[in-house]
Amino acid sequence: MRLELFDFIDQVSNLLDLNQATFQYTEHVLVDLFEGLMENKGDVIVSVSSRIKSKDSLKEKLIRNKYYLDFDTAEDAMDALPDIVGLTLECRFISDENNIFNELFHHFHECGKGLYVCVANANVFLNLSMPQPQLQRNGFTIYRIDGHMIFNQKKINFELQIKSLVHSFWSEVEHQVVYKNTQFVVYDSFMKNILASIRDNLEVVDRQLQIVYKQLINQSQNDREIGMSESGFKIFIAKAINDLVALKMNETVGFTTDFRKCSSVLSQYIFIKDFVSCEHPQYKMVEYFEHFNLLQIMDFDFSYPIYLENNYEHPDPFCNIIGQYWESIINIDFEWHVFFVMLFAIEPGNNIQDFSKFIEIIKNLIIPPTWYSEQFSQLGDVNAQICRDTFAQIVANSMVRVGKVDIVHEDKLLSMLDIFRDFIELVSLRTHSIEEFNESLPDYEETLEHKIVNLF
Incomplete structure (x- = not known):
């Protein structure tokens, strides 16, 4: 016979299913709302993402936080969950997180008991009196704000997080590598030190990216059209491609070829495709900088064939x-193979x-x-x-x-x-x-x- 707590968990999970349409509506309203509120921060906000808590995540939280001991009914437990809907405002740099948090005070007015009501939607509330940033269990800080929305006279809790690109990346790494791997518990002290070191290095990367970004937007008017001079940009991209080919070819086939001229062609291609008519080329430049850093740690193998989605035909x-x-x-x-492996790695689409x-x-x-x-x-x-x-x-x-x-x-x-x-x-x-x-x-x-x- 099963433990009673699992019956309780099943009841809460069933409530999650029954109220899915309500949660989806809430999620949609909140995303639209915060995208509108952050519209004037368009150069800082990278994305507004959201999710509804999954069943697995719900069960894990109910057990970890012992909700089955604290609440008599599934309804009470569901009402107490602070993050049925999760919302993340993703910004470029760590220093932007505090700026985004302060921006919220321009759109929410205090209404008592630490709560602030949204000027644009009187049904949305945030607890902006919570100390920020908050300390997490892992010892690191995060901007995490409790909120709720009133819909059909029912309170639906949501959690708002503000994260830089580096912190978003770290959260995903920590979730996938650490929390989903219970074997790490054996090496708890050692792993904590290593992970802290990785986190520190990511924050150094954030500062470096911010320096590059500021340098790009502070260029003279002539250079500002593409973030740097045309020749300087092409050299930068060509070197990044060439270094990447040397690294990945040695890893996968054990030798490398002279790819310098091909690197120049690909940099010219990127310049023409993404920068000549781009409204904000300096932002695009930062995105490519981040993309090449990511490619350094990604797996792609020059010894495997390339597949196109369909046969190529063109009217010209x-x-x-x-x-x-x-x-x-x-x-x-093989020379053409290497060339197109790199083209498709740089342009990770269709x-x-x-x-x-x-x-x-x-x-x-x-x-x-x-x-x-x-x-x-x-x-x-x-x-x-x-x-x-x-x-x-x-x-x-x-x-x-x-x-x-x-x-x-x-x-x-x-x-x-x-x-x-x-x-x-x-x-x-x-x-x-x-x-x-x-x-x-x-x-x-x-x-x-x-x-x-x-x-x-």
Whole structure:
């Protein structure tokens, strides 16, 4: 026969299920509310996240805090739980946590007994009289504020936390590595010292990131457009990529290759894709800084194949030729394999979308779209497009003929751009009809392909 406490726990768990719709509504209202309240802190707030307490977490808390001894009914226990709904305001740096806490006093007014009511929603209350930050069981501090919301004349408790990126990362590590591994109890004293040391190092990282961030936003007006000079940014990213390749290749295959020129291409790709038209490039720069730090400790193996979500097809003839070639050799030619492993690691989204975007940018570097759209215009829209597509195919086929990863090196891309621009402008001036173009096409194709292949 089971202990009575487990019957009690089951009753509270059933209440969690029965009230799930209410908790979900509360969660939705609170997220919308705090996103609105923090709107003017947009440069500091990274995200507003939330969760409803899971059954497993609920059971663990009921046992750990001995609610089965303190409450007679499941309803009383449920009402006493302070964090059925959890809300986290995630900010960039540790120093921002106190700023965000103080910001709450602009949106909540004291209403007695230590409670403060929200100006924008009179049904939401916070206990802002609690000392902050609070000391946790692990000895570290946290901004944790009790609150509740009135819905259908019922009080629903929630917990509001304010965490920097570093503290959020640490909380997840501590939860997954420490609290879920009971074997650590055996090494309690030793592990506490090690974990404290890791925590201290993370706070050093936070200060370093803050220094970098301040330096970026305090640059002169000319540099502020992208957070630093274009060349400085590219060098920084290229070095980060190159160092990462050296580290991970040695770890997974036992040797490394010269990836410096490929690193430069990937840094140029990142610059074009994420910084040229970015409204807040200095924030994007910090995100990449954090991302490369994370990649240093992540596992990715150069000895395993790359998988694209679906077969590559593109309406543009240049992109289609290059893309299908790369797709065919991505797991055969090791140089290309390493290159795309790094591309997909840097851009951790949908591989086929990143693959397609990279090809489109490579095309635009060799064949500038605005300039090219004006070539052969004397032939009319349809015939002009036929000529432009034909020459784009010639360039793509020439690159495939070369095959080497050198075709995406920055110096080679610039050389192909110069050759292509000079050649097309000359041919465009000489061409007066589509018939004349078709008649001379074999010579054009041979000449342009020869010029491009000879670069390598």
